[in-house]
Every structure is written in structure tokens, then in C-alpha cells.
Amino acid sequence: RKRDRIGALLPMTGPALSQSKGHLSHQARWAIVVIFAIAMAWVEAASVFYIRALVDRIEPYQPDPLPINGALSNVELWREAATLVMIAAVGVLAGRTWRRRAGYAALVFGVWDVFYYVFLRLMTGWPKTLLDWDILFLLPLPWWGPVLAPVSIAVLMIVWGTLATGARDDASDGLFAWALASVGIVLALAVFMIDAWRALPDGRDAVLQVLPTTFNWPVFCIALLLMALPALHQVAFAVSAALPSTTPAGPR
Numbered sequence: 001r002k003r004d005r006i007g008a009l010l011p012m013t014g015p016a017l018s019q020s021k022g023h024l025s026h027q028a029r030w031a032i033v034v035i036f037a038i039a040m041a042w043v044e045a046a047s048v049f050y051i052r053a054l055v056d057r058i059e060p061y062q063p064d065p066l067p068i069n070g071a072l073s074n075v076e077l078w079r080e081a082a083t084l085v086m087i088a089a090v091g092v093l094a095g096r097t098w099r100r101r102a103g104y105a106a107l108v109f110g111v112w113d114v115f116y117y118v119f120l121r122l123m124t125g126w127p128k129t130l131l132d133w134d135i136l137f138l139l140p141l142p143w144w145g146p147v148l149a150p151v152s153i154a155v156l157m158i159v160w161g162t163l164a165t166g167a168r169d170d171a172s173d174g175l176f177a178w179a180l181a182s183v184g185i186v187l188a189l190a191v192f193m194i195d196a197w198r199a200l201p202d203g204r205d206a207v208l209q210v211l212p213t214t215f216n217w218p219v220f221c222i223a224l225l226l227m228a229l230p231a232l233h234q235v236a237f238a239v240s241a242a243l244p245s246t247t248p249a250g251p252r
Contacts, residue, residue: 026166030107033094037108041115044083048116049123051076058124061133066142066208080139087112095165099173103164110157113150133212136192141200143192144212149220153188156228163234174233184226191220 024032052058055067068076091105121127127134127147136143136150190197194216199206 029094029104030162030165033090033104033107034111036090037111038115040086040108041112042119044112044116045119045123047079048120052124059126059132060135061211063211064209065135065211066138077138080137099167100165103161103167105161106157107161107165110154110161113154114158117147117151141193141196141207142210143189144195144210144215145192145220146215149188149192149215152224153227156224156231160231160234163231163238167234167238174230174237177229177233180226180229184223184229187219187223188227191216191223 049058051068051072052060054072057065057067087105087108090108091101091103094104095101117127126132130148130151131146133144134147134150136145195210195212196207199210
């Protein structure tokens, strides 16, 4: 009883301390971040709906796909940059380590991108299929690709982000896997921007008038596979950590 009284006077530590400070569990934190990303996707879809309705481009794949210039063009570029800042800020606020911060940022980006197309479909009836062409981004050049391509990357980011935010603190970073993933990211960016890049010598107007006719699916699939390596590494580490360790018996 004396020990119990002394224990009651000592400062709380461990799980009790976390609960007393109102710290969220991993599941609750993950759910809140996902809810934020879904709400952010609605705002993004609504903004794009307003802009495309204003310039009569609900379906972007048509002649003169980017009829925006002057103040509207600058505002749109800064809006895209601000979106990336918001995603990074959520990751920093939600995670305790840099791996988890990156994981939450990837989670937000992936959920936001998937639900952006879901909400845009509800608002406008577009995209009609996952193979419809879309202008994905404007920085530093217009990115073009079928909707399926960014959605595939978004799903991969959701998977890796979920694994990274739930991983143990001693989980391996998989530097080699990330090196290969970086190559995949560069390849994917090249596939998205290659048509705009080819038009770049002809000036800004030529870049804005680009309408791609083919998408390099073989190279994109290679890029997607390379980008999946960090997630596969996380799965392999989690499986190996869950398996019972076996210590070889010594000589008798």
C-alpha cells in the first residue's frame, strides 16, 4: 500500500503520460489526416471547376487547352504552389519523426488526388473514363497524362504513407530502394512533361497549345515499379520483424 501511495505521487510516464496530454493514437491521427485530405480534395475540385467553367474547358483535352493568361495564369500557378505548401505543413504537424512526416504528407497527397477526381466527376461528369487525358500540373511545365497515371501514383503514395506512419522507429530507411525510387520519379516526370518539353523551343504559346496523342505506358510502368520499392521495402521489414527470431544452437 505504501508503494501504491508513492506511485500515485510520482509523475506519470509512458502511455499514461501520452493519454494525460491528449496525444492521439496512430489510428486517430491517420483518420484525421485522411478526412482533411478528402475535404481539401473537394476544395481543389471546386476551384478547378470554377476555373474550367470560366474558360470553357470542363474537358481539358481540346484545342487551346490552356486559355489562361495574365493575372489568372499567375494566380493559378501560385495556387498550385500553395497546395504543395499545405500538404507539406500537414505532414510536419502530424508526424513525430521525419519518416512519419513524409509518410503523412504522402498520405495527404494520395488521398487528395484520388478524391479530387471523384469529386470532379460528381461536379462536372468528367472524367468519363480513367483513360481521359488531363493537365495534371503546370509547374514547371504542363504535365499531361491519362487520369489513370496520377491515380496509380496516388494509390502508391497512400500505401507507402500508411506503412511509413505506422512503422516502428527503428525501421530501416531502405536507402537503396529510395535511390531507385528517385530514378522512377524522374522517369515519371519525364513521361508527363515530354510533350511540353519538346514544344519549349517554340516558345510559351507553343507549350500552352500542346495536345499529346500518345502516352508512354511502358516507361511509366517501369517508373511506377521503381517508385513502389520503398513501400515493398517497408512491407519486407515489417514481415521480417514479425517473424520469430531463431538463434542457432551452440556446440554441446
